[in-house]
Amino acid sequence: MELERMGQLAKAASRSLMKxxxxxxxxxxxxxxxxxxxxxxxxxxxxxKDLENGIANNMPExxxxxxxxxxxxxxxxxxxxxxxxxxxxxVGEVLSMKSRPNGLMVGKKRVPLGVIGMIYESRPNVTVDAxxxxxxxxxxxxxxxxxxxxxxxxxxxDIIKKSLEENHVTPDAVFLLEDTSRETATKMMQMNEYIDxxxxxxxxxxxxxxxxNATVPVIETGxxxxxxxxxxxxxxxxAVDIVKNAKxxxxxxxxxxxxxxxxxxxxDAVAPxxxxxxxxxxxxxxxxxxxxxxxxxVIPATEEDYATEYLxxxxxxxxxxxxxxxxxxxxxxxTGHSESIVTKDYDNAQRFLNEVDSAAVYVNASTRFTDGFExxxxxxxxxxxxxxxxxxxxxxxxxxxxxxxxxxxxQVRP
Amino acid sequence: MELERMGQLAKAASRSLMKxxxxxxxxxxxxxxxxxxxxxxxxxxxxxKDLENGIANNMPExxxxxxxxxxxxxxxxxxxxxxxxxxxxxVGEVLSMKSRPNGLMVGKKRVPLGVIGMIYESRPNVTVDAxxxxxxxxxxxxxxxxxxxxxxxxxxxDIIKKSLEENHVTPDAVFLLEDTSRETATKMMQMNEYIDxxxxxxxxxxxxxxxxNATVPVIETGxxxxxxxxxxxxxxxxAVDIVKNAKxxxxxxxxxxxxxxxxxxxxDAVAPxxxxxxxxxxxxxxxxxxxxxxxxxVIPATEEDYATEYLxxxxxxxxxxxxxxxxxxxxxxxTGHSESIVTKDYDNAQRFLNEVDSAAVYVNASTRFTDGFExxxxxxxxxxxxxxxxxxxxxxxxxxxxxxxxxxxxQVRP
Numbered sequence: 001m002e003l004e005r006m007g008q009l010a011k012a013a014s015r016s017l018m019k020x021x022x023x024x025x026x027x028x029x030x031x032x033x034x035x036x037x038x039x040x041x042x043x044x045x046x047x048x049k050d051l052e053n054g055i056a057n058n059m060p061e062x063x064x065x066x067x068x069x070x071x072x073x074x075x076x077x078x079x080x081x082x083x084x085x086x087x088x089x090x091v092g093e094v095l096s097m098k099s100r101p102n103g104l105m106v107g108k109k110r111v112p113l114g115v116i117g118m119i120y121e122s123r124p125n126v127t128v129d130a131x132x133x134x135x136x137x138x139x140x141x142x143x144x145x146x147x148x149x150x151x152x153x154x155x156x157x158d159i160i161k162k163s164l165e166e167n168h169v170t171p172d173a174v175f176l177l178e179d180t181s182r183e184t185a186t187k188m189m190q191m192n193e194y195i196d197x198x199x200x201x202x203x204x205x206x207x208x209x210x211x212x213n214a215t216v217p218v219i220e221t222g223x224x225x226x227x228x229x230x231x232x233x234x235x236x237x238x239a240v241d242i243v244k245n246a247k248x249x250x251x252x253x254x255x256x257x258x259x260x261x262x263x264x265x266x267x268d269a270v271a272p273x274x275x276x277x278x279x280x281x282x283x284x285x286x287x288x289x290x291x292x293x294x295x296x297x298v299i300p301a302t303e304e305d306y307a308t309e310y311l312x313x314x315x316x317x318x319x320x321x322x323x324x325x326x327x328x329x330x331x332x333x334x335t336g337h338s339e340s341i342v343t344k345d346y347d348n349a350q351r352f353l354n355e356v357d358s359a360a361v362y363v364n365a366s367t368r369f370t371d372g373f374e375x376x377x378x379x380x381x382x383x384x385x386x387x388x389x390x391x392x393x394x395x396x397x398x399x400x401x402x403x404x405x406x407x408x409x410x411q412v413r414p
Numbered sequence: 415m416e417l418e419r420m421g422q423l424a425k426a427a428s429r430s431l432m433k434x435x436x437x438x439x440x441x442x443x444x445x446x447x448x449x450x451x452x453x454x455x456x457x458x459x460x461x462x463k464d465l466e467n468g469i470a471n472n473m474p475e476x477x478x479x480x481x482x483x484x485x486x487x488x489x490x491x492x493x494x495x496x497x498x499x500x501x502x503x504x505v506g507e508v509l510s511m512k513s514r515p516n517g518l519m520v521g522k523k524r525v526p527l528g529v530i531g532m533i534y535e536s537r538p539n540v541t542v543d544a545x546x547x548x549x550x551x552x553x554x555x556x557x558x559x560x561x562x563x564x565x566x567x568x569x570x571x572d573i574i575k576k577s578l579e580e581n582h583v584t585p586d587a588v589f590l591l592e593d594t595s596r597e598t599a600t601k602m603m604q605m606n607e608y609i610d611x612x613x614x615x616x617x618x619x620x621x622x623x624x625x626x627n628a629t630v631p632v633i634e635t636g637x638x639x640x641x642x643x644x645x646x647x648x649x650x651x652x653a654v655d656i657v658k659n660a661k662x663x664x665x666x667x668x669x670x671x672x673x674x675x676x677x678x679x680x681x682d683a684v685a686p687x688x689x690x691x692x693x694x695x696x697x698x699x700x701x702x703x704x705x706x707x708x709x710x711x712v713i714p715a716t717e718e719d720y721a722t723e724y725l726x727x728x729x730x731x732x733x734x735x736x737x738x739x740x741x742x743x744x745x746x747x748x749t750g751h752s753e754s755i756v757t758k759d760y761d762n763a764q765r766f767l768n769e770v771d772s773a774a775v776y777v778n779a780s781t782r783f784t785d786g787f788e789x790x791x792x793x794x795x796x797x798x799x800x801x802x803x804x805x806x807x808x809x810x811x812x813x814x815x816x817x818x819x820x821x822x823x824x825q826v827r828p
Contacts, residue, residue, distance in 0.1 A: 015745065018769065098790060104779055106789050113801050114771065192625070196801050211606070211629055217802040218631070238824040245826035331429065353819045355432065357528065365518055365822025374827070375520050375818070376512060387527050387610050387815040388631045389803040401801040404789070405767045408779025410652040412659035413788070 007194025421608025638751030
């Protein structure tokens with residue numbers, strides 16, 4: 001189907017999704033979960049084709065792992081859909097309603113965004129996940145996944161469409177771009193008439209490409225050059241634990257720590273321990289001269305290192321003379337995702353919270369908690385690193401907008 | 415000064431504006447108001463130069479009027495700044511703070527956006543207005559006004575900068591692009607490193623250009639192809655009053671009614687009265703065949719007419735057979751700004767409020783009320799017709815974002 005036509009149908013579908021009740025939407029989600037599990041064999045067959053192509057194209061083992069589905073993983077995806085069904089629906093809430101002196105009642109109501117465009121890479125679970133969150137909030141969605149995953153995606157979207165039809169809901173609530181060319185993706189990013197919001201999910205290159213090419217409003221997600229700052233008064237053991245967790249608990253994630261900042265008054269106490277801990281885990285350390293002085297394991301850091309999201313067993317490290325210098329260094333190099341201070345000092349904790357300009361700022365905790373589930377939203381469509389609309393982990397509310405509803409009895413403007 | 419350098423300085427300034435207290439910000443605004451009035455002669459002199467150039471370039475009378483300052487108008491601008499000083503500052507409010515099972519306290523706090531880029535046309539009052547709203551919310555601002563207004567803007571920004579210095583606040587809180595070329599404006603729209611949000615204010619062409627060229631996130635404001643729908647059960651007198659007010663009370667504004675939709679069962683009763691009322695005011699009516707049948711004054715409407723924002727003494731008009739047809743026609747042609755239904759029918763009122771996909775949807779009132787002051791926000795930076803971040807009239811809150819602040823005591827992710 002032509003992209004323009006998809007846009008028209010998705011827009012039309014979004015008008016009818018607006019009118020669905022919560023039980024109607026939840027019934028669809030429960031059907032989808034059941035049909036995913038019931039069609040396990042069919043999904044695995046399509047996924048095997050994607051994997052075969054991937055192997056033939058020398059796809060790295062780590063990407064193969066992201067792409068690979070198993071019966072257990074399909075059950076996991078279905079369970080995710082059931083959990084979304086169980087969440088509260090934010091749509092329809094009237095956030096405020098005030099009476100004006102002229103008698104007008106002006107209310108602000110939460111409503112669906114309309115049509116959401118998702119552009120993402122080769123993880124088939126995102127296909128179902130993104131659909132279920134968009135649908136739960138009354139939105140139609142156009143999915144553009146990676147070519148590596150196309151056979152899996154076609155089957156998954158087909159199961160979703162049939163499940164919607166089973167519930168007498170329009171299957172136009174979801175479209176998959178089977179043409180995964182760059183040109184078609186760019187065209188999709190400029191369909192302002194039919195798409196209300198684009199959400200890219202994937203690596204820095206994908207996100208940059210969407211930000212550069214889109215005329216449709218974008219919610220930028222993702223890249224995290226996250227910092228842990230160890231203040232002069234930090235508890236040494238806590239600092240080591242937090243750095244170890246934030247850097248090593250999971251490597252390829254946006255909320256992992258990529259850069260370490262240490263106050264000079266505590267560096268003698270913490271640097272040797274941190275270096276030993278990271279060395280034991282084979283994590284490369286790129287540090288300034290002071291850091292290098294503790295162990296020849298530490299190699300010199302360039303200015304570029306301080307601005308790099310490694311997503312790997314590498315960390316940069318720098319010693320500073322004050323909390324001011326730490327904050328300045330972080331604001332200059334961070335991607336605005338998550339940063340943490342380890343301190344016992346009340347004023348420095350407050351200053352860090354106030355002055356570090358990132359989506360999530362922590363005192364005495366690992367940056368790894370920046371996540372919709374960890375924050376208690378029950379869902380996550382991505383983590384916004386921009387400042388418009390949504391910042392930080394995005395749950396269901398980020399997939400809604402508001403409208404003003406005004407009740408009058410003949411008011412005209414004097 | 416080079417644009418890149420302005421961006422750097424504005425970004426640095428935004429870090430220090432974040433730390434200003436409410437009284438400090440308000441003191442600056444009060445100084446600005448005083449200095450504007452004290453420098454009336456200087457402002458009028460610069461404005462006279464702009465007007466002279468405008469007249470030499472055959473600027474239409476209506477634009478000359480927008481550009482023209484007088485002592486009274488300067489006092490009005492200063493009074494606007496004083497009113498902004500008197501408003502509550504939304505920055506710093508913690509919107510929620512919840513304890514998680516692992517003991518983390520996760521809070522959501524309202525903070526400034528950072529650096530705002532304003533791109534607007536030849537109205538010198540916008541220069542002061544936009545600055546004062548951005549500054550009140552702790553943001554730095556880069557202003558790019560029209561070339562027609564450049565001498566006035568230079569003097570106004572100079573007064574603002576000096577007033578900030580008088581209060582020991584960095585004058586880098588505001589920059590004016592004195593180079594008003596298209597190339598420089600485009601460069602500004604792509605300064606993602608330094609500008610957090612762009613707000614264009616002006617005609618449809620300006621806004622389209624920003625949406626097309628910007629890579630910085632944009633809040634789209636403005637164009638309003640607003641509808642009034644007269645339902646079968648409408649009070650005829652109320653309907654005529656509302657149409658007259660929405661179309662004629664002020665012509666060149668985005669919340670004026672541009673298109674009329676009438677239910678066939680009431681058209682005999684209302685069409686002659688509405689036609690007579692608009693005719694008396696010299697308002698051209700472009701209607702379908704049914705509308706034309708009442709008076710030869712009504713000329714034929716094209717499909718394009720139904721999608722046009724005239725900003726003039728012209729209105730399009732169409733007769734429909736049902737509220738469904740009305741809603742469908744409006745959703746297909748509206749720019750998503752403001753629409754009103756005139757009705758006595760409860761169900762149709764509810765359906766119109768729910769199903770019309772616009773920023774402000776009215777029952778029995780004029781669309782002219784879509785305005786930050788009329789809605790009680792005490793200020794307005796523009797009216798958003800997009801769905802991200804802010805929708806409808808934008809007050810001070812639209813110039814803020816949120817950040818998560820997380821208090822821990824050593825938590826790491828298991």
